[in-house]
Amino acid sequence: xxxxxxxxxxxxxxxxxxxxxxxxxxxxxxxxxxxxxxxxxxxxxxxxxxxxxxxxxxxxxxxxxxxxxxxxxxxxxxxxxxxxxxxxxxxxxxxxxxxxxxxxxxxxxxxxxxxxxxxxxxxxxxxxxxxxxxxxxxxxxxxxxxxxxxxxxxxxxxxxxxxxxxxxxxxxxxxxxxxxxxxxxxxxxxxxxxxxxxxxxxxxxxxxxxxxxxxxxxxxxxxxxxxxxxxxxxxxxxxxxxxxxxxxxxxxxxxxxxxxxxxxxxxxxxxxxx
Amino acid sequence: xxxxxxxxxxxxxxxxxxxxxxxxxxxxxxxxxxxxxxxxxxxxxxxxxxxxxxxxxxxxxxxxxxxxxxxxxxxxxxxxxxxxxxxxxxxxxxxxxxxxxxxxxxxxxxxxxxxxxxxxxxxxxxxxxxxxxxxxxxxxxxxxxxxxxxxxxxxxxxxxxxxxxxxxxxxxxxxxxxxxxxxxxxxxxxxxxxxxxxxxxxxxxxxxxxxxxxxxxxxxxxxxxxxxxxxxxxxxxxxx
Numbered sequence: 001x002x003x004x005x006x007x008x009x010x011x012x013x014x015x016x017x018x019x020x021x022x023x024x025x026x027x028x029x030x031x032x033x034x035x036x037x038x039x040x041x042x043x044x045x046x047x048x049x050x051x052x053x054x055x056x057x058x059x060x061x062x063x064x065x066x067x068x069x070x071x072x073x074x075x076x077x078x079x080x081x082x083x084x085x086x087x088x089x090x091x092x093x094x095x096x097x098x099x100x101x102x103x104x105x106x107x108x109x110x111x112x113x114x115x116x117x118x119x120x121x122x123x124x125x126x127x128x129x130x131x132x133x134x135x136x137x138x139x140x141x142x143x144x145x146x147x148x149x150x151x152x153x154x155x156x157x158x159x160x161x162x163x164x165x166x167x168x169x170x171x172x173x174x175x176x177x178x179x180x181x182x183x184x185x186x187x188x189x190x191x192x193x194x195x196x197x198x199x200x201x202x203x204x205x206x207x208x209x210x211x212x213x214x215x216x217x218x219x220x221x222x223x224x225x226x227x228x229x230x231x232x233x234x235x236x237x238x239x240x241x242x243x244x245x246x247x248x249x250x251x252x253x254x255x256x257x258x259x260x261x262x263x264x265x266x267x268x269x270x271x272x273x274x
Numbered sequence: 275x276x277x278x279x280x281x282x283x284x285x286x287x288x289x290x291x292x293x294x295x296x297x298x299x300x301x302x303x304x305x306x307x308x309x310x311x312x313x314x315x316x317x318x319x320x321x322x323x324x325x326x327x328x329x330x331x332x333x334x335x336x337x338x339x340x341x342x343x344x345x346x347x348x349x350x351x352x353x354x355x356x357x358x359x360x361x362x363x364x365x366x367x368x369x370x371x372x373x374x375x376x377x378x379x380x381x382x383x384x385x386x387x388x389x390x391x392x393x394x395x396x397x398x399x400x401x402x403x404x405x406x407x408x409x410x411x412x413x414x415x416x417x418x419x420x421x422x423x424x425x426x427x428x429x430x431x432x433x434x435x436x437x438x439x440x441x442x443x444x445x446x447x448x449x450x451x452x453x454x455x456x457x458x459x460x461x462x463x464x465x466x467x468x469x470x471x472x473x474x475x476x477x478x479x480x481x482x483x484x485x486x487x488x489x490x491x492x493x494x495x496x497x498x499x500x501x502x503x504x505x506x507x508x509x510x511x512x513x514x
Contacts, residue, residue, distance in 0.1 A: 003375050010372035014358065021360035083356035087329055088412065091350045092373040 007094050008102050015106020019072075025110060028071055033118040035064065040122045041129070049130045049144040051237050053122065054152045058229055061156055062222050066188035068114065069163035073107040074184035077171040077269070086269075096270040100168065104262055108164045112157050119153040144237060152233045159225040162254050163188055165261035166221075172265045172272070191257075195220025218249035221257050225250075278340065280305045280451045281348070281420050283326055286335035288318070288475075295321050296475045298335070303420060303453045305341070308446045310462040311455040312495075313472035314503060319455040320353065322472065323422055326453065341419040341451075345374045349418035353425045355409030359398035363389055363408055366397060370415045378415050387411045387441055403434035410441055421445065423454040427461055439465045463495035471502050478502045 019025050036057065040046040043056030077100075080086050089099065123146065170187045174180035199216050202208025208216055217223040227245020235244065279302035288296040295318045303309050303326075311319050324330040326337055327350055339347055357366050364380050371378035384390045387407040392400060400408065406426065413421050423442060427435035435458060443465045446452045456462050462469060463483050470480040479486060479502050483495055490501045 006375070007373050010369055013372075014361075014369050017365075018358050018360055084352035084354060085356065087324075087327070087352055088350055088355075088370075089373070090329060091327065091348055091418070092346055092370065092416075094373060 003093075004095065004098050007092070008098050011094070011099060011102030012105050015076075015103055016109060019106065019110045025072070025114075028068065029114045029117060032064070032068055032114055033121050036061075036118040036122045037125055040125060046122070046126050047129050050123070050126055050146060050149040050152075051144045051234060053126050054148070054229065054233055057122075057152075058226060058234075061159075062192060062226065065115065065156060065160045066163045066192050067185070069111055069160055069167045070181075070184045070188055072111045072114075073164050073167035074171055074174075074180045075177055076103050076107050076168055077265075078174045078177055078180040081172075081272070082177060097266045100172070100262055100266045100269060104165060104168050104265075107168065108161050111160045111164050115157050115160050116153060119149070119156060123149045123153070148233050148236060152229060155225060155229055155232070158251075158254055159221065162221050162225075162258045162261075163191075165258045165265075166191060169261040169265040169268070172268045191220070192222045196223055199223065214246040215249060217245050218253040219256075221254060223250075224253040228254075277304060277306075279303055280339065280341040281326060281453070282338045282340070283322070283332075284336050284338070286322065286325055286332045286337070288321055288325060288330070289333045294475060296325070296332070299472070299475070299477055301326070301470055301477070301480075303451045304468070305419065305451045306446055306449045307467040308443055308452045308454060308465055309468045309470065310466035311453070311470050311472055312457075312459065312462060312499065317472050318475045319472055320424060323424055323453070323455060327422055339420070344416070344419065345376050346416035346418045347420060349413040349415070349421040351409045351413040351421070351423045351426055353428060355405060355412065357397045357405070357408065357412075360396065362394050362396050363400065363404075363411075364393040366408060367411055367415060370412050374416045376416065378417075383411045383415055384408075386414065388437070403430050403437075406430060406434070406438060407441075410438060414445065418450070420451045420453065423452070425455055425457070427456060427458045435461060436464075459495040459499055469495065471499070473503050 039057055039060050040053045043053070045052035045056035126149070127146065166188060167184050170184045171180050174183045199208060199213070199220070202216065203210065203213070217227050224245070228247050228250045230244040231247045281303040283299060283301040286296055286299040287294070299322060301322070311322065313319055321330065325332050327348055328337065341347055361369070363384060367380045367383050371380055381390065381393065384393050387410050389404060389407055389411060392404060397405065397408070410423070410426065413423065426438045426442065430438060439461045442452050442454060446467070454466070466483060468480065468482055469486060471478040479489070481489070486495070486498045487493060490498050492498045492501060
């Protein structure tokens with residue numbers, strides 16, 4: 001077990017050092033921060049307060065976060081597979097779960113840092129640009145507050161971590177770097193839009209009962225993220241506005257996607273190589 | 275020092291679907307010796323190496339490692355060793371050393387392959403030959419009793435290729451069992467203690483370069499290659 005821990009640390013260290021020294025990731029961070037600030041400023045929500053900004057950002061981030069996860073992680077495993085690196089690591093007795101978890105932690109840390117920085121900068125812009133009462137820390141519903149922005153940040157990072165796990169799985173499944181781009185982009189977009197589409201079709205065709213709608217929304221990553229944001233951020237400020245989603249099942253649904261993706265990646269990798 | 279083989283492959287067969295790649299291959303790798311696998315492209319050399327490494331299960335037959343129980347029993351240099359370009363040579367070796375329970379010395383590993391002066395140079399700034407040497411240094415991290423090299427001289431200039439084989443031979447002289455696949459027959463002739471000729475998934479002949487030359491009335495390993503690989507009739511004669 002000590003060996004596995006040391007190997008995990010070495011692998012995470014390598015991932016972190018790799019991303020820290022890769023210029024394209026710094027550009028990604030700047031680009032993403034710029035995009036989020038532009039959305040906040042351009043949507044008008046930034047001048048009004050945190051909650052309007054959340055409303056402005058929620059839908060774009062449902063697309064931007066998965067794509068950022070792809071940019072950060074699509075090469076993570078397939079690069080090592082293609083270069084024969086995994087065959088070398090196998091001679092050091094590195095187990096698939098240690099490798100997958102370490103690669104995931106390294107890449108997820110980068111994505112979390114990029115998302116956190118982007119939303120913190122945006123939060124600062126809102127604090128400077130919006131009406132004075134947004135600096136109030138809400139103690140009751142109906143008041144806009146930086147705390148709500150903080151919740152939004154945490155939930156967005158969690159959504160990003162889920163998407164990164166899915167991207168790592170797709171990177172294990174890919175046979176080449178070129179295939180990995182297509183697979184990761186297609187996979188996350190399918191997860192992002194496919195779940196919602198399936199729910200709509202299910203309701204329209206009648207095979208999904210309305211009574212099961214909240215469970216279905218909790219089971220797909222985008223609708224789970226959206227639902228939790230509605231329930232714990234937007235709904236807080238609007239008294240009586242709740243019941244859009246089931247918060248606990250939604251959070252569990254997100255964790256299910258995260259753990260399930262990493263477990264599937266480990267299983268697939270042990271069949272392929274390590 | 276024991277002379278019993280440390281790594282043995284017995285009656286190894288492997289199929290990819292309907293395609294038979296290896297058929298009943300027997301191979302023994304001795305400690306303190308360089309064993310070379312030689313044969314045309316697509317003859318199953320890399321598949322055999324992967325099976326001996328334990329990275330691929332044979333369809334039939336078995337592989338036995340009889341060496342000491344250590345952190346890393348078998349080291350490996352892939353055909354195209356590739357490292358993170360952002361890392362220095364020293365960081366690269368330190369990373370691999372960090373995967374082992376027993377601490378391994380980074381500086382000594384680089385010194386062994388003549389890269390001590392390039393320790394702080396990033397991989398992206400190393401030449402192809404230096405990267406190959408870094409790959410050899412990686413394969414030796416943790417002092418594995420068996421080291422497998424897949425085409426260590428491929429793409430290298432003659433002096434760098436000879437340098438790579440000199441390191442392998444030096445490692446063997448210290449007791450390591452070295453298994454190498456190569457197309458460079460002059461280097462194999464010069465450095466290998468035992469040569470295994472593989473063709474169409476089967477071992478055609480094996481022995482020391484001198485034994486093989488004698489049995490085929492050849493002067494060089496290239497002539498042996500020509501007679502056993504290119505002339506099936508002569509091969510049958512040798513087998514007889």
